[in-house]
Amino acid sequence: MAVVAAGIGLGLLGALSWKLVFKPLYRDMLMTIAATTGIGLIMVQGIIVTVGERDIIVPTIFPGLLHVGGVTVAVEKIALIIITLLIMLAIYLFLGTKTGKALEATTIDEDAAALQGINSERMFLLATVVGSALAGVAGALIVPTLTAQAGMGWTLTLIFLCIVMVAGHGSIKGAIIVGLLFGLVESFGYYYVGTLDSIILFAVVAVIIYIRPWGIWGVEFKRTA
Amino acid sequence: MNLREQPRGDYARYGVLAGVGLLLLSLPYLVPTYFAHLLILAGLESIVVMGFVVQLRVGLLSFAIATMWGIGAYISALASTTLGIDFWLCLPLSAMGTALIAFIIGLIIIRAGGVTFLMITIVMAEIFVEAVGHLSVLGGWQGIWGIHPPTIGSFVFVSKVSYYYLTLGLVMLCALIFYALYRSPIGAAWTAIGRSSDLAASVGINLFRYRLAAYVIAAFTVGLSGSVYAHYMCFLVPQSFDIVRSIYLLIYGLVGGIGFTIAGPIIGSVTMNLITEVLRVGDKYQPIFLGGVIVLVALLFRNGILGALPRYITHGLWRRWGRSNANF
Numbered sequence: 001m002a003v004v005a006a007g008i009g010l011g012l013l014g015a016l017s018w019k020l021v022f023k024p025l026y027r028d029m030l031m032t033i034a035a036t037t038g039i040g041l042i043m044v045q046g047i048i049v050t051v052g053e054r055d056i057i058v059p060t061i062f063p064g065l066l067h068v069g070g071v072t073v074a075v076e077k078i079a080l081i082i083i084t085l086l087i088m089l090a091i092y093l094f095l096g097t098k099t100g101k102a103l104e105a106t107t108i109d110e111d112a113a114a115l116q117g118i119n120s121e122r123m124f125l126l127a128t129v130v131g132s133a134l135a136g137v138a139g140a141l142i143v144p145t146l147t148a149q150a151g152m153g154w155t156l157t158l159i160f161l162c163i164v165m166v167a168g169h170g171s172i173k174g175a176i177i178v179g180l181l182f183g184l185v186e187s188f189g190y191y192y193v194g195t196l197d198s199i200i201l202f203a204v205v206a207v208i209i210y211i212r213p214w215g216i217w218g219v220e221f222k223r224t225a
Numbered sequence: 226m227n228l229r230e231q232p233r234g235d236y237a238r239y240g241v242l243a244g245v246g247l248l249l250l251s252l253p254y255l256v257p258t259y260f261a262h263l264l265i266l267a268g269l270e271s272i273v274v275m276g277f278v279v280q281l282r283v284g285l286l287s288f289a290i291a292t293m294w295g296i297g298a299y300i301s302a303l304a305s306t307t308l309g310i311d312f313w314l315c316l317p318l319s320a321m322g323t324a325l326i327a328f329i330i331g332l333i334i335i336r337a338g339g340v341t342f343l344m345i346t347i348v349m350a351e352i353f354v355e356a357v358g359h360l361s362v363l364g365g366w367q368g369i370w371g372i373h374p375p376t377i378g379s380f381v382f383v384s385k386v387s388y389y390y391l392t393l394g395l396v397m398l399c400a401l402i403f404y405a406l407y408r409s410p411i412g413a414a415w416t417a418i419g420r421s422s423d424l425a426a427s428v429g430i431n432l433f434r435y436r437l438a439a440y441v442i443a444a445f446t447v448g449l450s451g452s453v454y455a456h457y458m459c460f461l462v463p464q465s466f467d468i469v470r471s472i473y474l475l476i477y478g479l480v481g482g483i484g485f486t487i488a489g490p491i492i493g494s495v496t497m498n499l500i501t502e503v504l505r506v507g508d509k510y511q512p513i514f515l516g517g518v519i520v521l522v523a524l525l526f527r528n529g530i531l532g533a534l535p536r537y538i539t540h541g542l543w544r545r546w547g548r549s550n551a552n553f
């Protein structure tokens with residue numbers, strides 16, 4: 001229930017910020033960055049004011065432990081993986097529909113998509129809403145395994161940005177694969193490499209971006225002079 | 226015959242300039258010490274924003290401008306603490322060191338093109354923070370302490386007032402450097418690139434060379450600012466030069482108006498620093514108000530505060546810039 005509520009709520013927030021802020025600022029990238037930062041400040045502090053700065057521990061919906069061949073796993077984590085896979089499948093199926101294809105066309109070339117009769121404005125709205133809603137769902141899902149904290153936004157935003165850049169803009173498949181890789185490196189990097197793991201990780205990211213600016217699975221774009 | 230419209234009221238303009246000059250000189254004695262502190266920070270940040278704007282003008286949107294600032298600050302801090310070098314040597318040293326690093330990085334990443342450059346600067350910003358944080362030689366997450374204050378003879382820069390004048394001088398110096406550059410053929414080429422890089426390239430402007438020049442010169446001035454920042458704060462932590470700081474500096478520039486290459490950064494930094502401070506009356510609601518102000522400025526002042534003023538006031542400050550032609 002909470003997960004669905006988070007999805008719907010964040011989707012509505014996304015739609016609201018698109019209508020009020022991002023649409024008027026359309027194509028003014030710098031001002032959009034500024035406005036996004038402003039909205040971020042409002043939201044984070046809004047949470048701190050209403051909920052407080054303390055860490056919140058959310059009870060899990062799937063209690064219990066599972067013993068499989070000598071390994072003990074929390075049921076919750078397995079449920080998490082299954083739900084994540086289901087969501088990925090849903091996104092994949094969605095991209096196969098007409099709307100999904102229109103969305104992808106708008107990502108690749110907005111003007112060409114508009115010439116084919118795609119209402120690009122509605123696609124932007126859709127992307128904002130779906131994106132926010134997914135972020136909400138992901139947040140709600142992950143919250144029982146972490147402690148929720150209002151200030152956790154910036155570092156995560158950077159990591160997500162890196163994932164998208166490496167995977168390629170508009171490539172959902174790439175985002176899934178690179179996201180998994182990033183997660184693995186974050187978990188095991190320290191163990192195998194030591195304190196410099198994050199530097200090496202970001203250096204690799206920089207090299208990949210330099211060689212393939214459109215990302216590994218992205219659509220190649222012309223390097224602007 | 227001069228076809229350009231003559232500026233109205235030249236004498237009034239000089240009067241205003243003289244008034245502003247006098248006000249700037251006497252300001253530390255008129256306002257509380259804490260405001261002098263804010264003005265020092267705003268001044269140092271305005272230099273960084275000037276560097277940001279000059280890079281932006283040639284189509285390089287950098288999220289690593291605070292990183293450059295940090296590099297300058299750290300060079301100065303390390304030279305001061307571990308080598309015991311005097312501030313007046315640290316200042317040019319960190320400016321040249323930052324410019325050198327920018328030159329080497331710029332050689333590699335400027336050719337990559339607009340969007341790639343942008344993405345790499347984001348990663349660079351992250352690498353800098355992680356590297357400084359993890360390497361204890363550079364102070365680590367705990368930061369660097371005990372940076373020696375500048376001295377002239379037996380006079381030691383300790384008070385806010387002395388730093389205020391130091392900062393004022395530095396801002397003036399950087400403003401003059403940029404003013405001279407924007408007036409020169411180099412500046413004309415920068416503006417041409419900013420308005421349309423394709424057109425500029427077609428008339429024979431070497432995009433890469435002029436972009437690299439803008440990038441390195443910006444790094445040089447930012448390094449100067451970083452050096453003073455390090456000595457003023459006496460204490461550095463890597464987190465103060467992360468990407469969030471870069472984004473805030475970007476916002477300062479936008480608030481002032483990025484069409485105004487010199488006045489914009491100064492006005493923007495001072496305004497935003499003061500607004501941030503004034504909004505502290507809101508206590509824990511302060512960030513909400515600040516976010517609201519930023520969103521409102523973005524929606525209402527698309528060309529910044531200076532861009533919203535009538536043209537006859539800002540005449541001479543405005544540097545034409547085809548905003549819609551920016552390469553992003």
